[in-house]
Amino acid sequence: xxxxxxxxxxxxxxxxxxxxxxxxxxxxxxxxxxxxxxxxxxxxxxxxxxxxxxxxxxxxxxxxxxxxxxxxxxxxxxxxxxxxxxxxxxxxxxxxxxxxxxxxxxxxxxxxxxxxxxxxxxxxxxxxxxxxxxxxxxxxxxxxxxxxxxxxxxxxxxxxxxxxxxxxxxxxxxxxxxxxxxxxxxxxxxxxxxxxxxxxxxxxxxxxxxxxxxxxxxxxxxxxxxxxxxxxxxxxxxxxxxxxxxxxxxxxxxxxxxxxxxxxxxxxxxxxxxxxxxxxxxxxxxxxxxxxxxxxxxxxxxxxxxxxxxxxxxxxxxxxxxxxxxxxxxxxxxxxxxxxxxxxxxxxxxxxxxxxxxxxxxxxxxxxxxxxxxxxxxxxxxxxxxxxxxxxxxxxxxxxxxxxxxxxxxxxxxxxxxxxxxxxxxx
Numbered sequence: 001x002x003x004x005x006x007x008x009x010x011x012x013x014x015x016x017x018x019x020x021x022x023x024x025x026x027x028x029x030x031x032x033x034x035x036x037x038x039x040x041x042x043x044x045x046x047x048x049x050x051x052x053x054x055x056x057x058x059x060x061x062x063x064x065x066x067x068x069x070x071x072x073x074x075x076x077x078x079x080x081x082x083x084x085x086x087x088x089x090x091x092x093x094x095x096x097x098x099x100x101x102x103x104x105x106x107x108x109x110x111x112x113x114x115x116x117x118x119x120x121x122x123x124x125x126x127x128x129x130x131x132x133x134x135x136x137x138x139x140x141x142x143x144x145x146x147x148x149x150x151x152x153x154x155x156x157x158x159x160x161x162x163x164x165x166x167x168x169x170x171x172x173x174x175x176x177x178x179x180x181x182x183x184x185x186x187x188x189x190x191x192x193x194x195x196x197x198x199x200x201x202x203x204x205x206x207x208x209x210x211x212x213x214x215x216x217x218x219x220x221x222x223x224x225x226x227x228x229x230x231x232x233x234x235x236x237x238x239x240x241x242x243x244x245x246x247x248x249x250x251x252x253x254x255x256x257x258x259x260x261x262x263x264x265x266x267x268x269x270x271x272x273x274x275x276x277x278x279x280x281x282x283x284x285x286x287x288x289x290x291x292x293x294x295x296x297x298x299x300x301x302x303x304x305x306x307x308x309x310x311x312x313x314x315x316x317x318x319x320x321x322x323x324x325x326x327x328x329x330x331x332x333x334x335x336x337x338x339x340x341x342x343x344x345x346x347x348x349x350x351x352x353x354x355x356x357x358x359x360x361x362x363x364x365x366x367x368x369x370x371x372x373x374x375x376x377x378x379x380x381x382x383x384x385x386x387x388x389x390x391x392x393x394x395x396x397x398x399x400x401x402x403x404x405x406x407x408x409x410x411x412x413x414x415x416x417x418x419x420x421x422x423x424x425x426x427x
Contacts, residue, residue: 004079009109011295014087016108017096018079020071025104028067036063068098076108086113088300111297116348121409124287128407129279130416131272137419138265142242145250145264147191152235161201164191164237172228191237206234268419270372275422277400284403287410288345289338296337304340305332346402355405357397362390365397 003019037055045051056063072093080087091110098104152166161167171186190198200212211228240246244255254260309332349355363384370379383389417425 002075002078004082006083012112012114012297013299014083014085014110014112016079016083016110018075018106018108020075020104022101022103025067025071025098026100028070029064029100032063032066032070033059064098064100068095068104071104072106079108080110087111088113088297090300090303111300113297114294114344116292116294116344118345118348118352119291121406122411124291124406124410126283126287126407126410126412127415128283128412129276129422130414131276131419131422132416133265133268133272133419137268138261140420141264141268142261146239146242146246147237149240149246149250151238151240153238155206155234155236157207158205159234159236160203160205161190161231161234162237163198163202164239166190166235166237167201167231168233168235170230170232174226174228175223200229201231204231206231267372272419272422275426277403278426279422280407281399281403284406284410285342288406289342292341292345294341294344296341301333301337301340304336305329308332308336346399349402349405350398353405355398355401357394357401361397361401362394365393369393 001021002024005017007015007017009015033052033055036059037052040055040059042054042058045054076093080091088111091108094107094109096105096107098106147164150164155165166187166189169183169186169188171183173181173183188197188201190201200210204210209228209230211226214225214227216223216225240249242257242260247254247260252260252263254263309329312327312332363380366380366383367376370376370383373379383393
């Protein structure tokens with residue numbers, strides 16, 4: 001009968017020494033030899049009638065290796081179960097003694113997933129964002145939709161450029177040590193340009209010339225560029241009227257301004273809710289990671305890093321980019337390690353507090369996601385009938401429940417911001 005002893009060689013590393021009776025190894029070896037004897041083809045002998053001694057001489061070594069592999073594969077899961085530990089899936093095998101007629105001994109070197117002692121959640125200080133959608137936010141979004149659907153017409157000669165107009169320019173860019181770059185047909189759409197750039201054009205007229213400099217980077221990486229601009233043509237923005245034709249042109253079924261505003265507000269509310277949840281989840285994540293220190297399964301993390309790096313290399317080869325050098329091994333090491341660390345903490349919170357996702361939680365989340373689609377009912381049916389998608393949404397619900405639970409226990413300071421600030425923070 002197999003015997004197992006367990007030794008702790010580090011905080012998380014466990015060595016399972018497995019001893020298998022000699023008779024089991026011999027039986028496995030004999031079984032492999034018999035299988036080979038039935039199939040072996042040796043000159044001078046009929047198939048299946050090769051003498052046992054010859055089979056042993058010709059195939060004994062490979063048969064023994066196969067028997068050892070079979071013993072290890074059969075006994076290792078049973079040995080690991082005896083420890084009743086949560087172990088990382090990757091582990092090493094170290095053969096200590098493997099000889100016919102003697103007990104077979106080998107080590108399984110594994111890492112235990114850490115047991116997390118969750119801190120007093122009341123000791124956490126977390127800033128929680130809140131945001132209300134105002135009428136001004138709705139009006140701003142509608143104005144942006146109008147701008148995106150506006151048309152341009154040539155302006156009069158003395159027309160002064162406005163913040164929403166489009167200009168055609170001759171642009172010369174000079175940088176020390178490099179040849180000038182000249183673009184005779186440059187186009188600048190002011191409402192879509194960076195504010196600092198747009199401000200340099202506002203109030204000017206066709207035919208005017210001006211220049212400005214732009215600095216980027218710091219120290220040895222500092223780059224200074226000079227832009228010489230000649231305004232060749234000004235095109236005035238013409239905003240569409242807020243009428244039924246406009247609503248249809250932007251894909252809305254609404255026929256009145258009030259109903260269109262309601263639709264826009266609903267869309268903003270969905271985006272706001274997503275952004276607030278995301279920001280608060282990040283705040284909870286950072287607070288939990290900062291508050292907990294414990295040993296991590298190093299070999300397991302290293303293995304995952306190797307797998308991700310290999311995948312990055314394949315993608316880099318396909319796109320002809322060096323994604324590995326772009327990020328570096330340390331980037332993936334930190335990313336994966338913190339991801340698993342947070343996962344261990346979340347699992348401990350879920351287990352300690354018996355946090356569960358109910359069917360109502362799941363349906364509510366699916367309905368929330370589906371509300372952005374025209375045929376919401378069909379989307380709900382599809383998501384709930386697709387096991388993979390359903391599991392993903394269930395995991396999202398579980399993580400959100402943990403975030404909500406932590407916020408309910410932590411020392412929370414609310415920070416109310418407007419929608420524009422919230423959206424700008426996440427760009």
